[in-house]
Every structure is written in structure tokens, then in C-alpha cells.
Amino acid sequence: MISNRCHYALRAMLELALCEGRGPMTISQIASARNIPVRFLEAIMRQLKQAGLADSVRGKEGGYFLARPATQVHVGDVLALFDGPLFSDAEQLGPHIIRDGDPDVFAGVWREAEHALQGVFARHTFAALADREHQRRLASAENYTI
Amino acid sequence: MISNRCHYALRAMLELALCEGRGPMTISQIASARNIPVRFLEAIMRQLKQAGLADSVRGKEGGYFLARPATQVHVGDVLALFDGPLFSDAEQLGPHIIRDGDPDVFAGVWREAEHALQGVFARHTFAALADREHQRRLASAENYTI
DNA sequence: GACAATCCCTACAAAATCGATAGGTTTAGT
DNA sequence: ACTAAACCTATCGATTTTGTAGGGATTGTC
Numbered sequence: 001m002i003s004n005r006c007h008y009a010l011r012a013m014l015e016l017a018l019c020e021g022r023g024p025m026t027i028s029q030i031a032s033a034r035n036i037p038v039r040f041l042e043a044i045m046r047q048l049k050q051a052g053l054a055d056s057v058r059g060k061e062g063g064y065f066l067a068r069p070a071t072q073v074h075v076g077d078v079l080a081l082f083d084g085p086l087f088s089d090a091e092q093l094g095p096h097i098i099r100d101g102d103p104d105v106f107a108g109v110w111r112e113a114e115h116a117l118q119g120v121f122a123r124h125t126f127a128a129l130a131d132r133e134h135q136r137r138l139a140s141a142e143n144y145t146i
Numbered sequence: 147m148i149s150n151r152c153h154y155a156l157r158a159m160l161e162l163a164l165c166e167g168r169g170p171m172t173i174s175q176i177a178s179a180r181n182i183p184v185r186f187l188e189a190i191m192r193q194l195k196q197a198g199l200a201d202s203v204r205g206k207e208g209g210y211f212l213a214r215p216a217t218q219v220h221v222g223d224v225l226a227l228f229d230g231p232l233f234s235d236a237e238q239l240g241p242h243i244i245r246d247g248d249p250d251v252f253a254g255v256w257r258e259a260e261h262a263l264q265g266v267f268a269r270h271t272f273a274a275l276a277d278r279e280h281q282r283r284l285a286s287a288e289n290y291t292i
Numbered sequence: 293g294a295c296a297a298t299c300c301c302t303a304c305a306a307a308a309t310c311g312a313t314a315g316g317t318t319t320a321g322t
Numbered sequence: 323a324c325t326a327a328a329c330c331t332a333t334c335g336a337t338t339t340t341g342t343a344g345g346g347a348t349t350g351t352c
Contacts, residue, residue: 037311037312042330043330046328049328058327059326060319061321061327062328083147088147105160106153109267113267116262116265116266120255120258133251150339172297186342188300191299195299209299
């Protein structure tokens with residue numbers, strides 16, 4: 001299943017997408033906006049940076065921001081980084097299950113599954129998600145004031 | 147990702163499908179055919195039985211067999227039993243990530259992903275897999291004798 | 293009825309994974 | 323210099339997963 005790490009990363013990226021174009025965002029800001037343990041998020045953001053999904057400036061007034069426009073970052077990019085590939089052949093995990101490099105009958109199934117997932121995850125950009133989140137917040141704010 | 151347990155279960159079910167109609171198969175047979183730890187497989191087979199995928203007779207000459215014809219057992223049935231659902235909402239794992247039962251923006255993504263997977267896994271029956279495995283074995287045997 | 297082969301159940305040990313924390317270093321703006 | 327921020331490495335604790343052990347219960351065969 002999807003690791004907690006990955007859930008955090010997805011929400012951090014969403015937060016960056018929401019604040020796109022308004023300068024870098026600090027780890028503390030992201031963490032408090034999403035209730036994520038700060039020191040844990042620190043490691044996650046580094047990983048996002050190393051993978052080329054986020055970028056950062058150091059020192060005072062520093063922080064993180066999206067490395068590419070939100071319209072060009074997909075949910076699949078984050079998932080592949082943390083939890084992918086989901087469906088690998090068994091021989092990587094338990095080398096004794098498959099004999100002698102015989103082709104595995106299930107390999108085809110895993111390939112299909114992986115492919116189907118990639119299709120889904122490539123359809124969702126963080127720009128679209130941020131948009132939806134924005135709508136959601138407007139609606140709930142309206143609900144509150146009325 | 148797919149747990150080792152589940153890989154074992156899939157291969158055990160495949161073995162049962164290969165021997166369909168030839169009486170029950172013992173745990174030892176399945177285990178040695180696939181290099182699975184016997185006592186571990188024991189627990190797995192029980193789980194498969196309790197889920198209604200396999201059935202068994204006890205005592206001497208006993209063993210396991212498919213509860214339904216192999217044409218009506220899908221890979222998805224086994225996966226759902228051991229590792230499913232793969233994509234659940236975040237709130238079940240980390241209740242603090244999402245505030246106040248607010249609808250999660252990612253929930254839709256997970257639903258789509260789960261649905262896509264179900265589609266793939268429902269297309270593969272153990273009958274078809276056993277068939278492919280049979281072909282494979284014939285081919286490799288031919289390769290060996292020539 | 294004894295025996296042996298087989299499934300069945302519970303508990304437990306060993307190992308891996310994951311979430312989270314701690315302490316300290318480097319960078320850059322003021 | 324001071325401070326706020328990103329950066330790095332190590333480690334700890336809890337949970338999950340893998341696998342093992344010992345003992346039962348069931349059924350065919352002699």
C-alpha cells in the first residue's frame with residue numbers, strides 16, 4: 001500500500017502547488033499546514049529535491065518550491081519515487097521462489113497492473129489537484145459564513 | 147507492494163489449478179513443487195480455505211483442491227484476500243493527516259487506481275495461467291531433449 | 293484398534309520495515 | 323556576527339512480516 005511517507009510527500013507537493021509563484025515555502029509552513037512532523041518532513045523534502053521534483057534556496061528567506069510548473073508534475077512522479085514500482089517480479093524479493101531464471105507466469109500480470117496504474121497516475125497533475133482543493137476551500141468557507 | 151505471503155499463495159493456487167481434477171494435493175507436494183517453507187504454507191492454505199478459494203479433506207489421502215473450477219478463480223481474488231485494498235484513504239493510516247473529515251483531494255485518485263487494478267486482476271483466471279504454465283513447461287522440455 | 297499420513301490451531305522467535313526523533317553542519321540574508 | 327533556514331547522519335522504538343515449533347484432530351489402512 002501507499003506509505004505514510006508518500007502521503008506526506010503528496011500533500012507537501014500539493015501545498016507547494018497551492019502557493020506556486022509566491023516565493024519559496026519553508027518546511028515549517030508546510031508541516032504546520034498539513035500536520036506533518038517537521039523533522040520527518042525535512043527528510044522527505046530533501047528526497048523530493050534530489051529527485052528533481054522540488055527545488056530549494058538555503059539561508060534566511062529560503063524554502064522550497066516546485067522545480068517545474070504544477071501543470072507538468074504528476075501524482076505518478078511522486079509515487080514512483082517513494083513506493084514504486086508497486087508490482088515487481090517475485091524473484092527480487094524471494095530469489096528461491098522461481099527456479100533458474102525460468103520466466104514467471106505472473107510477470108505479465110504485474111506488467112499489466114503497473115501499466116494500468118501509470119495510466120491513472122499520469123492523468124492527475126498537481127495543478128488540477130490544487131485547483132480542486134481551492135474549490136473545496138472556497139465552498140467550505142462559504143458554508144461557514146452563511 | 148505484493149507481500150511474500152501473497153506470492154506464495156498465488157503459486158500454490160496455480161499448482162492446484164495445474165492438478166485440477168486429479169484428487170487433492172498435499173501441502174508437502176505444493177511446498178516442494180514451489181520451494182515454499184512447509185509450515186508457512188500451512189498457514190497460507192488455511193487462509194485460502196477460510197476465504198472460500200480452496201477446500202480440503204483431512205486424514206490420510208487428504209489434501210487441498212480448488213473450491214471452484216479454475217476458470218472461475220481470478221488473480222484478484224487472492225490479491226484482495228492478502229494485500230487488498232492497495233489504495234486506501236490516508237485517514238485510516240494516519241488520522242491526523244486529514245482534518246475534520248474534510249473530503250480528501252486524493253481520494254478520487256485512489257478510487258480510480260483501485261478500479262483500474264481490479265479490472266486487470268479480474269481478467270486473469272488461474273485456468274488461463276495454468277494453461278500458459280503448461281505451454282511453458284512443454285516448450286522448455288522440448289528445448290532440453292533436442 | 294493401532295498406526296500413519298494428513299490437515300488444523302496457537303504461540304512464539306527472528307528479521308525487516310517504517311515512523312519519528314536527535315544533534316549537529318552549512319548556507320545566506322540582515 | 324546573528325539568525326533563520328536548508329542540509330546531513332545516526333539511531334531508536336514500534337509494528338509488521340516471515341518463518342518455526344509443538345501439539346492436537348481427523349481419516350484411511352492394516
